[in-house]
Amino acid sequence: MQFYDQARWKDDEGEAYEPLLSEKKSREEPIEDAPLPDDLTRDSLELPDLSEPELARHYTRLSQMNYGVEQGPFPLGSCTMKYNPKFTEDVAALEAGAVHPDRREETVQGTLAMLAGLQDYLGRIGGMDAVTLQPPAGAAGEYTGLLIARAYHDHNDDDRSEVIIPDTAHGTNFASAALAGFDVVELPSGDDGRVDSEALNAAVGDDTAALMLTNPNTLGLFEREISEIADIVHEAGGLLYYDGANLNALLGRARPGDMGFDIMHYNVHKTFATPHGGGGPGAGPVGVVETLEPFLPDPHVREADGDYELYEPEHSIGKVHGFQGNWLVLVKAYAYIARLGDPGLADASAKAVLNANYLASRIDYEIPFEPFHHEFVASAGDQDAGDAAKRMLDYGVHPPTTKWPEIVAEALMTEPTEIENRETLDQLAAAFEAVAEEADETLAAAPHRTTARRIDQATAARSPRLSWQALDQE
Ligand SMILES: *Cc1c(COP(=O)(O)O)cnc(C)c1O
Numbered sequence: 001m002q003f004y005d006q007a008r009w010k011d012d013e014g015e016a017y018e019p020l021l022s023e024k025k026s027r028e029e030p031i032e033d034a035p036l037p038d039d040l041t042r043d044s045l046e047l048p049d050l051s052e053p054e055l056a057r058h059y060t061r062l063s064q065m066n067y068g069v070e071q072g073p074f075p076l077g078s079c080t081m082k083y084n085p086k087f088t089e090d091v092a093a094l095e096a097g098a099v100h101p102d103r104r105e106e107t108v109q110g111t112l113a114m115l116a117g118l119q120d121y122l123g124r125i126g127g128m129d130a131v132t133l134q135p136p137a138g139a140a141g142e143y144t145g146l147l148i149a150r151a152y153h154d155h156n157d158d159d160r161s162e163v164i165i166p167d168t169a170h171g172t173n174f175a176s177a178a179l180a181g182f183d184v185v186e187l188p189s190g191d192d193g194r195v196d197s198e199a200l201n202a203a204v205g206d207d208t209a210a211l212m213l214t215n216p217n218t219l220g221l222f223e224r225e226i227s228e229i230a231d232i233v234h235e236a237g238g239l240l241y242y243d244g245a246n247l248n249a250l251l252g253r254a255r256p257g258d259m260g261f262d263i264m265h266y267n268v269h270k271t272f273a274t275p276h277g278g279g280g281p282g283a284g285p286v287g288v289v290e291t292l293e294p295f296l297p298d299p300h301v302r303e304a305d306g307d308y309e310l311y312e313p314e315h316s317i318g319k320v321h322g323f324q325g326n327w328l329v330l331v332k333a334y335a336y337i338a339r340l341g342d343p344g345l346a347d348a349s350a351k352a353v354l355n356a357n358y359l360a361s362r363i364d365y366e367i368p369f370e371p372f373h374h375e376f377v378a379s380a381g382d383q384d385a386g387d388a389a390k391r392m393l394d395y396g397v398h399p400p401t402t403k404w405p406e407i408v409a410e411a412l413m414t415e416p417t418e419i420e421n422r423e424t425l426d427q428l429a430a431a432f433e434a435v436a437e438e439a440d441e442t443l444a445a446a447p448h449r450t451t452a453r454r455i456d457q458a459t460a461a462r463s464p465r466l467s468w469q470a471l472d473q474e
Contacts, residue, residue: 002427003394003395003396003449004072004393004394004395004449005449006064006065006067006449006450006451007061007064007065007451008065008451009061009064009451016065016451016452018058018061018062018065020468021048021050021055021058021468022046022048022468024048024050024054065451065452066451067450069081069082069084069398070083071396072396072397072398072427073397073398073416073420073424073425073427073428074398075397075398075399075400075414075417075428076398076399076400076401076415077218077375077376077377077400077401077412077414077415078170078218078245078246078375078401078413078415079246079270079276079401079415080245080246080248080267080270080271080276080415080417081276081398081415081417082270082271082273082276082417082418082419083273083419084273084274084275085273085336085339087335087339088273088332088333088335088336089332091331091332091334092328092331092332092335098111099111099327101322101323101327105308105309105310106307109307109308112308112309113308114330114331114334115133115301115324115330116301116302116303116308117334118131118133118285118330118333118334118337119131119132119133119285119301121334121337121338122266122285122287123287125247125251125252125266125337125345126242126244126247126255126256126257126264126266126287127255127257127258127259127261128256128257128264128287128289129257129287129288129289129290129293130287130288130290130292130300131285131286131287131288132144132285132286132296132297132300132320133283133285133301133324133325133330134285134297134319134320134321134324134325135265135283135284135285135286135297135320135325136281136282136283136284136325136326137267137269137283137284138172138243138245138267138269138270138282138284139172139175139176139284140284140320140321141265141266141267141284141285141286142172142173142176142177142212142241142243142265142284143176143179143320144265144284144286144317144320145241145263145264145286145288146163146176146177146180146182146209146210146241147180147317148263148286148292148295148296148317149209149210149239149241149263149292150180150181150182150209151295151315151317152239152291152292152295155295160206160207160208160209160237160238161182161183161207161209162182162183162184162185162207162209163177163180163182163183163184163185163209163210163211163212163241164185164187164200164203164204164208164210164211164212164238165184165185165186165211165212166186166187166188166189166195166212166213166217167186167187167188167189167405167406167407168189168193168217168405168407169214169218169243170214170218170243170245171404173212173243174186177212182209185203187199187200187203187211189407192221193217193219193221193368193369193407194217194223194224194225195213195223195229197225197228197229197232200229200232200233201232204232204233204236204238205236206236206237208233208236208237208238209238209239210233210238210239210240210241210263211229211233211238211239211240211241212241212242212243213229213240213243213261214242214243214244214246215242215256215259216249216250216372216373216374218375218377218404218405218413219369219372219376219377219405219407219408220249220356220369220372220373220374220375220376220377221369221371221372221373222249222373226259226260227259227260229260230259230260230261231260234260239262239263240260240261240263241261241262241263241264242256242259242263242264242265243264243265244256244264244265244266244267244271244287245265245266245267245270245271245284246267246270246271246374246375246415247266247270247271248270248271248348248349248352248374248415248417248418249349249352249353249373250349251271251346251348251349251352252343252345252346252347252348252349253346253349257287257289262288262289262291262292263288263289263292264286264287265284265285265286265287266284266285266287267282267283268282268283268284268285268329268330268332268333269282269283269329272332272333272336272337273332273333274329274332274333274336275329275332281326281329282326282329283325283326283329283330283333285325285330293313294313294314294315294316295313295315295316295317296313296316296317297313297316297318297319297320297321298312298313298316298317298318298319299311299312299324300312300313300316301324347418348418349374349418350418351418352373352374352415352416352417352418353373353374355416355417355418355420355425356372356374356375356376356414356415356416357372357376358422358425359376359414359416359425359428359429360372360376360378360414362425362426362432362433363378363429363432363433365378365379365380365412365432366378366379366381367379368408369408374415374417375413375414375415376413376414377405377408377411377412377413377414378400378408378411378412378414378432379408379409379410379411379412380410380411380412381409381410383410383435383436383440383443384410384440384443384444385402385403385410385411386402386403387440387443387444387446388402388410388412388435388436388443389402389412390443390446390447391435391438391442391443391446391447392431392432392435393446393447393449393450394446394447394448394449394450395430395431395434395435396427396431397427397428397431399412400412400413400414400415401413401414401415416428
């Protein structure tokens, strides 16, 4: 087994330390001979005046004090932390300098063709008739999809105020529905971890605007009654929303559109191997069935007589992001899907499911709900899942997602993805096994080998300081 000591750049006291850029000593003599006229320059930005090697070392050191998918496995369930193949960066770099978002349509036909091409790819993958690429994240996609649902019902003079969401759903579903102005109706899962059609029947009614669902759900279980569920919602006049943040179990095998879903979002920064984490930028395209196409965000790309153009859909909900969304992320997703092709996508989902099942077969933690697909939720049992997770870092692997979904006590939600080979899966299994046998005290004090040990997660999430200006203001 391989062990791990994270690099630790330190201060005099031995505390982890890498100075902020603003704390680094600036060049003795600032560059005076900027080639720009005075009226086009400003000094209010207070940028540190550093050389390229100083910058490169700063960011490399920070990366050495962190854990990433380029160091080892990253089985963070639901998040689908795939390795981002480098060729997609090359493709994005080709395009990067070339287009200004305000250029006239006739001068950017290639760009529009690529956007239309990605709309088509995603539409085919999800079984949707039209796709907007504008939303910048999964949660933004949910919000966009729900605005479309609202606009559709309003257009039909149908006043519907409720969105039904299973208790196992991702937290963003509840937040997006509330932000879009709906009342949230939480649906308790059945004993088998799936939607209970009796409970659903009791929840739907004249107020139902939509049901939001993930399939396979966050326990990795396929909703076998999906056709019946779709009928119940549709008969009540509601729409079916598919949370497709993570499509790794379905790629090339099954399509939400064929299951009866009307709206879905995709996370290109999960399923389609574009960078993920650190707050983005990502992209959360939204697909819809034909009847909802007139409500898509403005502008939308379409092909007309061999040319590509931007247009405003008839009952558009308006803009949800600047221009066409996060263009370079979309280029990377396009490149990834084009390189894999249909057989490659189907192969990815096969390996994702195989890897999750192989890993699960090698660990002793109980897995209460089966059969799962691309991810499984183990229970840490008497251990605290958060502590067990921290300890895994000491074995050189990233921990799984913890304590969610709540229907499994001390949940360890694990998704190895298709990128890992058997040797790495064995390494992951060995880490799980080692941690499963350790005493609570050892776990509670972990991690020992990382640069930062226990951080104050709540404060980091609630009051993030994302710039040195924010730090300065304290
Ligand atoms: C990640 C995720 C989301 C939210 O996506 P973001 O891009 O993080 O906003 C929604 N639903 C599920 C199931 C997810 O895993």
